[in-house]
Amino acid sequence: MVQIPNQQPAQRSVPTSADVARLAGVSRATVSYVLNNASAVRISEPTRRRVHDAARELGYVPHAAARSLRAGHSRMVLMPTSEIPMGPLFGRFFNELQWALSRLDYTVVQYASLGMTGEDAARAWAELRPVAVLAPDASALGPRGVTVLKRSGAKAVFTLGPQRVEGAHALLMDGRRVGEAAALHLLARGRRRIGAIVPTEPGLEIFSRPRVEGLRRAVGTAHITGASVTELPLAHTEESAAALAARWRSLGLEAVFAYNDEYAMLVMRALQDEGIAIPEEAAVIGSDDLMLGRLLRPRLSTVRIELPSGRGLAELVDRVVRDPGAGPEVHDVLAADVVHRESS
Amino acid sequence: MVQIPNQQPAQRSVPTSADVARLAGVSRATVSYVLNNASAVRISEPTRRRVHDAARELGYVPHAAARSLRAGHSRMVLMPTSEIPMGPLFGRFFNELQWALSRLDYTVVQYASLGMTGEDAARAWAELRPVAVLAPDASALGPRGVTVLKRSGAKAVFTLGPQRVEGAHALLMDGRRVGEAAALHLLARGRRRIGAIVPTEPGLEIFSRPRVEGLRRAVGTAHITGASVTELPLAHTEESAAALAARWRSLGLEAVFAYNDEYAMLVMRALQDEGIAIPEEAAVIGSDDLMLGRLLRPRLSTVRIELPSGRGLAELVDRVVRDPGAGPEVHDVLAADVVHRESS
DNA sequence: TTGAAAGCGATACCAA
DNA sequence: TTGGTATCGCTTTCAA
Numbered sequence: 001m002v003q004i005p006n007q008q009p010a011q012r013s014v015p016t017s018a019d020v021a022r023l024a025g026v027s028r029a030t031v032s033y034v035l036n037n038a039s040a041v042r043i044s045e046p047t048r049r050r051v052h053d054a055a056r057e058l059g060y061v062p063h064a065a066a067r068s069l070r071a072g073h074s075r076m077v078l079m080p081t082s083e084i085p086m087g088p089l090f091g092r093f094f095n096e097l098q099w100a101l102s103r104l105d106y107t108v109v110q111y112a113s114l115g116m117t118g119e120d121a122a123r124a125w126a127e128l129r130p131v132a133v134l135a136p137d138a139s140a141l142g143p144r145g146v147t148v149l150k151r152s153g154a155k156a157v158f159t160l161g162p163q164r165v166e167g168a169h170a171l172l173m174d175g176r177r178v179g180e181a182a183a184l185h186l187l188a189r190g191r192r193r194i195g196a197i198v199p200t201e202p203g204l205e206i207f208s209r210p211r212v213e214g215l216r217r218a219v220g221t222a223h224i225t226g227a228s229v230t231e232l233p234l235a236h237t238e239e240s241a242a243a244l245a246a247r248w249r250s251l252g253l254e255a256v257f258a259y260n261d262e263y264a265m266l267v268m269r270a271l272q273d274e275g276i277a278i279p280e281e282a283a284v285i286g287s288d289d290l291m292l293g294r295l296l297r298p299r300l301s302t303v304r305i306e307l308p309s310g311r312g313l314a315e316l317v318d319r320v321v322r323d324p325g326a327g328p329e330v331h332d333v334l335a336a337d338v339v340h341r342e343s344s
Numbered sequence: 345m346v347q348i349p350n351q352q353p354a355q356r357s358v359p360t361s362a363d364v365a366r367l368a369g370v371s372r373a374t375v376s377y378v379l380n381n382a383s384a385v386r387i388s389e390p391t392r393r394r395v396h397d398a399a400r401e402l403g404y405v406p407h408a409a410a411r412s413l414r415a416g417h418s419r420m421v422l423m424p425t426s427e428i429p430m431g432p433l434f435g436r437f438f439n440e441l442q443w444a445l446s447r448l449d450y451t452v453v454q455y456a457s458l459g460m461t462g463e464d465a466a467r468a469w470a471e472l473r474p475v476a477v478l479a480p481d482a483s484a485l486g487p488r489g490v491t492v493l494k495r496s497g498a499k500a501v502f503t504l505g506p507q508r509v510e511g512a513h514a515l516l517m518d519g520r521r522v523g524e525a526a527a528l529h530l531l532a533r534g535r536r537r538i539g540a541i542v543p544t545e546p547g548l549e550i551f552s553r554p555r556v557e558g559l560r561r562a563v564g565t566a567h568i569t570g571a572s573v574t575e576l577p578l579a580h581t582e583e584s585a586a587a588l589a590a591r592w593r594s595l596g597l598e599a600v601f602a603y604n605d606e607y608a609m610l611v612m613r614a615l616q617d618e619g620i621a622i623p624e625e626a627a628v629i630g631s632d633d634l635m636l637g638r639l640l641r642p643r644l645s646t647v648r649i650e651l652p653s654g655r656g657l658a659e660l661v662d663r664v665v666r667d668p669g670a671g672p673e674v675h676d677v678l679a680a681d682v683v684h685r686e687s688s
Numbered sequence: 689t690t691g692a693a694a695g696c697g698a699t700a701c702c703a704a
Numbered sequence: 705t706t707g708g709t710a711t712c713g714c715t716t717t718c719a720a
Contacts, residue, residue, distance in 0.1 A: 014473075014497045016697055027707045032699055040700085042705065059495040064471040065409035065418075066697035069712050074409075081454070083439060091429045099458045110425070110454035114443045127408040129358075151403040153358045238638060262635070269639040291606070292636060294582060295613040360713055371691045376715055384716090388689065410713035413696050 015058040024054035031055075035062070068129070073153070077106045077317065078130035080113060080121065082137045084203040087260070089288055089305060096310025097134075104318050106132075118142045126152035132317055138163035138170070139206065156320040162210045169320060170330045171313060175207055177336040179214025181303045182257040182285050183229075185338040187219065191255035191283050192226045194219060197263050200235045208259050211287070215257055232256070234263060241270035248276055254283065255344065261286035261293045261302055268296065268343065283344040298342030306335040359402040368398035375399075379406070412473070417497070421450045421661065422474035424457060424465065426481045428547040431604070433632055433649060440654025441478075448662050450476075462486045470496035476661055482507035482514070483550065500664040506554050513664060514674045515657060519551055521680040523558025525647045526601040526629050527573075529682040531563065535599035535627050536570045538563060541607050544579045552603050555631070559601055576600070578607060585614035592620055598627065599688065605630035605637045605646055612640065612687065627688040642686030650679040 017035075021028045026047060033041050034051040043051075054060075068074035079098075086094065098108045111128070113121040122145030125133060133149050135141050138159035146167040149157050157168040164170035179196075186194055196212045198205075216229050230253060234240050248271060258264035264286030268278060276282050278298055285301040286293060293300035308331075320326070361379075365372045370391060377385050378395040387395075398404075412418035423442075430438065442452045455472070457465040466489030469477060477493050479485050482503035490511040493501050501512040508514035523540075530538055540556045542549075560573050574597060578584050592615060602608035608630030612622060620626055622642055629645040630637060637644035652675075664670070 014495065017699095018697080028698075029700080029708080030706060033706090036699085038700090044705065047705080059492060061467050061470040061492065061496045063413070063473060063697050065413045065473065066712090067699080069407070069409050069413060069696095069714095070698050070700090072712065085432065085435045085439070088429065095427060095429070098456050102456070102458050108456055110456075112439075112442050112446070112452055112454075114446050123405050126405040129407060129409065148403060148405065151358065152405045236635065238635075265636065265639055291580065292609060295609055361715095362713080372714080373692080373716075374690060377690090380715085382716090386689065391689080407713050410696090411715075413698095413712095414714045414716085416696065 015060045016063070017060070019058055020051065020054045020060050023058060024050040026051060074129055074131055075106045076128060076130045077101055077108050077132045077134060078125055078128060079108060079110045079134045080125060080136070080140075081110045082140070082203070083112075083114060086136075087288060088290065089307065093307045093310060097313055098310070100311040100314030101317065104314055106318075119144045119148060121145065122148040125149065126154070129153055132156040132158070132321055134158045134160055134317070135168075136160045137206065138165040138168070141165055141168070143167055155324040156317055158317065158320075162206060164330060167328060169328045171308070171333050172330055173307070173334040174214075174332060175210030175334070176214030176217065177334050178287050178303050178305060179211040179216070179257065180218040181336045181338050182211075182287070183215045183218035183222070185285065185301070185340065186255045186257065186283060186344065187222055187224060187227065189283065189344060191344075192224065193228050193230070193253045193255070195230050195232045195251065195253040195256040197234045197256060197258040197267060198231050199259055199263060200233050200240075204259075211257075211259060234267065236263070236266065238266070238270070241266045242273070245270035245274040245276065248274065248282065256282060256284055258284060258286045260288045261290040261300060264300055264302070264343075265292060265296060268300065279342070279344050285338070285344045289339055293341070296343070301341045301344035302339050303336050304339050306337075308333045359404045361404070361406070363402055364395065364398045364404050367402060368394040370395060418473055418475055419450045420472060420474045421445055421452050421476045421478060422469055422472060423452060423454045423478045424469060424480065424484075425454045426484070426547070427456075427458060430480075431632060432634065433651065437651045437654060441657055442654070444653075444655040444658030445661065448658055450662075463488045463492060465489065466492040469493065470498070473497055476500040476502070476665055478502045478504055478661070479512075480504045481550065482509040482512070485509055485512070487511055499668040500661055502661065502664075506550060508674060511672060513672045515652070515677050516674055517651070517678040518558075518676060519554030519678070520558030520561065521678050522631050522647050522649060523555040523560070523601065524562040525680040525682050526555075526631070527559045527562035527566070529629065529645070529684065530599045530601065530627060530688065531566055531568060531571065533627065533688060535688075536568065537572050537574070537597045537599070539574050539576045539595065539597040539600040541578045541600060541602040541611060542575050543603055543607060544577050544584075548603075555601075555603060578611070580607070580610065582610070582614070585610045586617070589614035589618040589620065592618065592626065600626060600628050602628060602630045604632045605634040605644060608644055608646070608687075609636060609640060612644065623686070623688050629682070629688045633683055637685070640687070645685045645688035646683050647680050648683050650681075652677045 017028050017031045021031045034048050101108050113124050133154050143166040146157050159168050159170050162175045198208050219227050219229050258267050268284050287303040289302045289304040293302050361372050361375045365375045378392050445452050457468050477498050487510040490501050503512050503514045506517050506519045542552050563571050563573050602611050612628050631647040633646045633648040637646050
């Protein structure tokens with residue numbers, strides 16, 4: 001650790017608009033008019049300049065809290081972050097959304113409320129008085145949480161994940177679509193007895209459950225004799241995958257749907273190391289269409305997921321903020337289709 | 345899209361502590377005392393209950409802006425997010441840090457200031473009057489930005505990345521360590537002419553430049569005749585990798601350091617498809633020790649990066665917030681060592 | 689034990 | 705064109 005001598009003297013206190021007014025020799029009102037380009041009043045050019053100069057000299061920055069307190073509302077969009085890291089797919093969507101919202105002049109803020117759940121978390125969020133809340137995890141919110149947020153003045157409450165919650169708008173990302181697409185593909189290719197990898201990592205079940213459920217449902221409604229789904233818990237480790245591969249033949253399965261491409265890679269490698277031929281002895285399909293799937297040999301079949309454009313959602317949020325009267329809307333936004341390569 | 349009829353009637357206005365006071369039949373002061381468990385004053389038990397009941401009935405949530413305005417300070421730690429998504433390594437570190445800070449009773453908020461740069465961004469952050477700012481990208485801040493933040497009352501300004509900036513504390517993550525480790529390893533294994541993959545993706549050069557620089561430096565100071573470093577630009581696509589592989593033999597290189605494991609995988613696959621033996625004809629080493637490296641054949645050698653514990657940093661931040669007097673400290677926190685597997 | 693009131697910083701109405 | 709001032713919601717000192 002390197003110590004660098006402190007060069008700045010004792011902090012002057014933080015400059016306020018009153019300081020700017022004093023230095024410029026005008027009233028605080030005038031400062032406000034000038035700095036906000038108030039169109040209702042005309043301020044003379046010399047005064048404008050004096051105010052701007054004073055503000056620059058003092059390094060004045062307006063106080064967002066004071067401003068929104070006075071205004072009675074803010075343009076803050078709160079996006080609670082969940083602990084589970086999002087993949088590249090969701091990450092890109094998030095970034096796009098954020099960018100689009102800031103284009104619409106919203107201040108997007110991510111707030112991690114680690115450890116809390118439901119109403120507690122909602123209360124913590126509500127203290128910030130956001131104009132909109134976009135929550136990725138509906139279950140960690142609940143109808144009570146939605147009520148708390150709305151009571152605190154939030155005009156729009158959206159959930160973004162695989163679940164919805166009463167009272168909130170929903171961008172429903174129905175993971176069952178993914179499982180269904182995988183099931184139809186595998187069945188069409190003559191596979192009957194299908195294994196479903198279920199990650200044991202905590203937090204992931206919110207995403208994995210619907211996928212398996214969709215797989216189950218599609219296999220069930222296909223009415224093909226002998227068709228079945230077997231859940232295979234798997235940790236994100238080589239050992240776990242090796243253990244699964246070791247008992248693969250005893251399971252009597254013909255195919256495996258692997259939650260996502262990373263788990264698919266893990267499983268495929270373990271099966272190959274066990275001498276099991278892919279896709280002959282075991283068809284493998286993943287999900288999310290990651291780059292790595294194309295680099296595997298055989299190339300990995302996968303379910304490609306399509307999320308809506310962040311811009312569209314940003315406009316939707318804006319619309320709801322401006323007209324909160326309408327009831328909650330549910331948008332079904334996840335599309336899934338199979339990219340067939342060599343592993344299935 | 346499904347429309348659900350709006351069940352809630354017109355929003356009542358957001359309840360304030362005055363509303364709670366009115367309903368409980370006490371003064372606002374008493375409400376504040378009760379809800380904040382003020383130890384300086386004793387409030388009778390019946391009054392406490394009346395206040396709590398009233399607050400619950402109204403769904404009262406305190407107004408953070410008003411509170412911090414009155415208090416003159418907040419406990420908000422601002423973490424500006426960069427557009428480039430962070431990998432699992434940095435992501436884990438970030439999560440840990442966030443958690444540790446919230447344990448210390450800070451409100452951690454991520455704020456994306458997309459599009460702005462330097463002072464503009466700093467001003468936007470300063471409006472929120474955070475008590476501390478942890479910026480991952482020093483270059484998008486600059487000494488001026490640091491000044492703006494400090495003037496606005498920030499007690500601690502940290503940069504977290506590969507660069508530092510004057511006036512701010514730094515958790516320096518010196519990527520040159522990574523390149524150095526890779527170079528020493530490859531040289532020790534008898535490789536002389538080394539290629540360095542440089543991602544062409546914008547934003548990544550902040551991380552890739554130092555790694556290549558470290559590689560260069562280590563190769564240079566080794567004083568081994570014939571040792572050289574050749575930069576190889578590469579996009580994150582199969583085509584780009586295939587093009588590189590096609591001209592590999594004409595490059596006359598013996599080894600390649602691939603920025604990180606993902607690019608290593610991309611390159612390795614392309615080389616293998618071109619019939620180039622690994623590691624015989626081309627030694628490959630990546631970085632970040634991702635799971636996928638262990639799943640490749642040959643198994644991927646990699647540079648493992650060790651970041652400090654989030655808890656430690658959280659305590660450091662807390663210390664600086666409590667005692668901002670001391671000058672900025674520079675902590676060198678990145679450790680790198682080689683995990684030798686089969687590809688080198 | 690409780691209440692009245694000042695004041696944090698910025699804005700917008702009304703007067704001058 | 706500019707200034708005085710009330711106000712947003714909350715905390716805290718001082719009085720009662």
